[in-house]
Amino acid sequence: MMDIETGGYGRTNRPVFDRLEGQQSQHLYVKNQVCKFWLAGQCNRNPCRFLHSHSPNPQPQPQQSDDPNANYGNKIKTTWRNPNISASKNVKVSSPMNVKVSSPGVVTSDVNCGHSGQRAQQKLCQYWVTGNCVHGDKCKDLHSWFSGSGLALLTKLERHNKAVTGVALPCGSDKLFSGSKDESVCLWDCNTGQCVGIVKPGGEIGCLISEGPWVFVGLQNAVMAWNIQTQTELLLRGPVGLVKALVVGGDMLFGGAQDGSILVWKSTSESCSPEPVAFLMGHRLAVLSLVVGANCLYSGSKDESIRVWDLKTLQCLQILNGHKNFVTSVLCWDKFLLSGSLDNRLKVWAATEFGDLEVVNEVEEDNGILALCGIHDAENKPILLCSCKDNSVCLYDLPSFAERGRIYAQEEVQTIAVGCGPLFFTGGAAGELSVWKLHGDASGSVGCS
Template identity: 40%
Template sequence: MEVDDGPTRVGGKRNYPRSGNPGGAGARSHHPQICRYWQEGRCLKGDDCQWLHPGNPGTTGRGTFLGNGRRASNVIDNRSDNRGGWGTTGEGGFSSGSSSQGRSRNVSARWGRPRNVVGRPSQRERGYTDGSGGGHTQRSTKGKPCNFWLKGNCNRGDDCMFLHAHTTAPDIQMMTQLIGHEKAIRAIEMPQGASQLYTGSQDESVRVWDCTTGQCTNVVQMGGDVGALLSAPGWLFIGLPNEVQTWNVQTSAQQSLSGPKGQVHALAVSEDGLLFAGTQDGTILEWKFNALTHSFEPAASLSGHTGPVITLLFIGNRLYTGSMDKTIRIWDTASGQCIQTLEGHSDVVMDLLCWEQFLLSCSLDGTIRVWAANAAGQLDTTFTHPEDEGQAEPRNGALKMCGCNDGAGKPVLLVSYNDNIVRLYDLPTFSERGQLFSREEVRALHVGPGGLVFSGDSCGTVKVWRWTGVQLAAGGG
């Protein structure tokens, strides 16, 4: 599945602008470019190389490296759950998509790191973790991961100048990798109280994984790219091209909901049985569950977006929608009317998240915006990360978000970017506390119980992470 809007592609292989690759001859005299071979750890020219080797004294690398840039209904439900397998118990201040929690006008959080406060230790000062819980010191002048090591084929060993690690965060570790999908992971779901994990991919399949063994127990061919997965008590919903599939996990009954035009990119559900789908043509379709027929029936169609709807978030009686038209719309689901349009992002709105009384949005423009209600009850931007709006270097686009609590119970925001890195931020300061590395960009993030976090990348790999310090129930993995 591909969604094209000029040079920007949402889904499939990335086609985003990137920086730091060697240009044509003569580039060094004006804007020194990073040596591609040096980045891969195999440049043999050393001081004689005409391209930039950052951090190597006496070479063209006199400057510092420039290029580090800056997701049921894409909201986090961290209710406690006593279950074995990868983990147990998880709770936090990220509200559920079906919550009736209202928006508060008392904006108490102080966003952003104060200018006069010294930040947390750098990655070099903290040291790195190798994914198994152990730490080791940094071997390179910056924390750039070795792409060959991530692929399992770096032959330089201790001589490699790049980082051999899955993460730089000292309090989260990679537990395992789930291998089987052949194309990009688009969605991950672990239903409340279940012992199975569901993953959807552009290889047109949904895989079911046993949370105790980590083994794939079923592969369901869907006949089209899986653009979204969503779980609700007793149900699993799958977004496909031109339809939404519903699975009753108790009776195994299935239903195909027709109506969408093009790929279904996002799904949301309410506690009273309303199902929403964001589609390629910019409309949001709504179905209502009929308890007599045990099926979903068409209820409404919400129109207003001028581009594909990429993300949905349902809180209380409000539906929040983000689109390729660069806007966020707020809908009153009782009347079906759009009650506010939020503008501010300069590129595709990729994901939405609710934390306490705040709405968070991320975009391909590289920013995360924090929205809060003003005195009139309308949402306004209260903080934008990063704060330096005028920087010259292009930012990496932000793709997905999820929120959880760390082992100490502190709120953490995880954001994936199209430089193949998931960055971890403390809230509300947005101080970066570490990074998670993948071979390709991460297009799916999901939080499970017991301090678990799942990430799915564009090469089809699902990584299972867990916060250290989270107490496990008896029999927990």
């Protein structure tokens, strides 16, 4: 049985996740005001909130790229769930960078998977982090935890002392759950930002997710399942080694283990608790990431491969090779599968007319990729969050992959999770947990979608 510690907390009239949102206004675009540093040829902010033009209403110039495919445009309906990758009969790969999606009675359109090539040039000032920068506003490095507009750091939650390995905000709960390598699960009150409980399952936390009222925690040789409504607690046995990835698909729970296997649990009419129904064998090394979409399970592994599993038969349909290091994260978006790896590559996969997935685009980062996560902003635009080993998280607009902004941290961001509306969370290698709010463009409305 797990041990639970609880702590007292005070009350406030305003939720802590909304208390600091006014900070974002200083990073929004300031209309009709010319940047004085730009006039002096000394502005190093990209993007800058002031005009880099003598005209108060500069006309945006289309950016050119040496890549002939980098300027394709499109309008595409996007979703982070149910990407329908299996509808391969309607997908034709005509070139490595140009995917045409067609079906009877529908006009064919180009999907731009090209990378804009724009990169944030600034880096975080380490002297500012420690409060010792003597240059002030004249410092060439960034004095902020993020660059770009439409983003606000709401608060930092400090209690863990080792890497945060999972964050979840269960449905209908006012508590945020975070798991860590320090062998604890912290419960945070969303109204006060205070840690109101600590759960100690008895070992390192490999991952943590939620589905409905359930919170699932990956442990050594087991998975803890906790219903926050009924307070039911289950311990699911069967995995070999630390469970580092969990996902729910239909009525099944999948857990990726350290030995490369994927254990499947399913609730039956005879039993109230889930029972193991299958072991999916094939990966040679630890499974690091799992995602469900289009009636398939996708698994990324330390063996540098991605496996595609049929949800009905639980058979492996395809092995995706192409990465040259650990596949740390897999994500479904629209009709595409995205994969990130420590080989510095972000790959975009799409189904051919024969049903197999092939790479249709590749984005090269400067550092290894640790985590991928998808979110929509207040204008329902899809945003990809990509965490890298240089202690930053890049925000990409999809499908253009134009860089929208960047988050900076003192440590590697190993976990990214979304909350309600525009809220998302980042967990660092030393235990720092940050709460962020994403807005639309500077000219867009602010609020929950």
